[in-house]
């Protein structure tokens with residue numbers, strides 16, 4: 292297990308680089324000081340296959356999140372070390388991980404491959420960009436991102452698996468309950484009790500081979516970057532994060548298609564503009580996570 296220490300200048304870069312596009316309600320700098328360092332831990336253990344989540348009276352009961360991930364993922368884990376700030380809260384989740392949504396990339400390098408940033412509309416509107424797009428052409432070091440493995444950014448429960456419908460194409464949504472996220476991160480995200488973070492991965496090559504209700508670990512394989520969905524010219528991963536009520540799932544979802552059923556349309560509108568699921572910049576989550584690795 293490797294530990295990498297980062298000094299404050301690295302932290303400052305993260306904060307400065309995030310300042311231009313963050314419209315968040317939370318000041319993520321408030322818990323930092325000049326003695327802070329980032330401690331990152333690259334897990335190198337294998338994880339088990341996903342497990343089905345049991346249900347009690349129809350309510351899904353999440354399994355305990357695993358603390359191990361695939362060695363290919365280069366993901367980051369919070370290391371619990373005595374600290375003046377909120378160590379008691381983090382210690383309940385001492386192996387909490389946030390993983391890169393793309394194999395071969397780390398959370399640090401994601402910003403280099405944003406091909407279309409988060410560009411939120413006013414609340415309740417469907418236009419503009421509810422997520423962030425990742426592709427390689429901006430960085431230019433690889434020809435195409437098509438076929439690159441997509442990975443779950445956090446452990447959670449599959450909340451939707453959509454078989455190539457407009458606009459998302461092949462798509463999967465995963466729910467991570469706030470119960471599995473360290474409290475300091477929940478607070479910075481504005482995640483209240485009873486709420487979850489939902490993460491959506493769209494335009495995949497094929498329908499994800501998972502079922503609603505299955506448990507996925509951080510970094511679990513979800514599918515490959517593709518071109519399915521509405522008006523996709525270049526392959527990219529469209530990635531959304533939303534805060535919504537716990538325990539929700541979608542059997543279907545479609546829009547921009549005259550053949551879409553009313554149930555599909557209703558699900559789309561519920562996700563997009565109904566107000567229950569509030570989108571936020573996925574990069575905000577990554578930056579909060581990185582900053583929470585700070586120790587005095």
Ligand SMILES: [Zn+2]
Pocket residue numbers: 407420422423424528529530
């Ligand atoms: Zn997009």
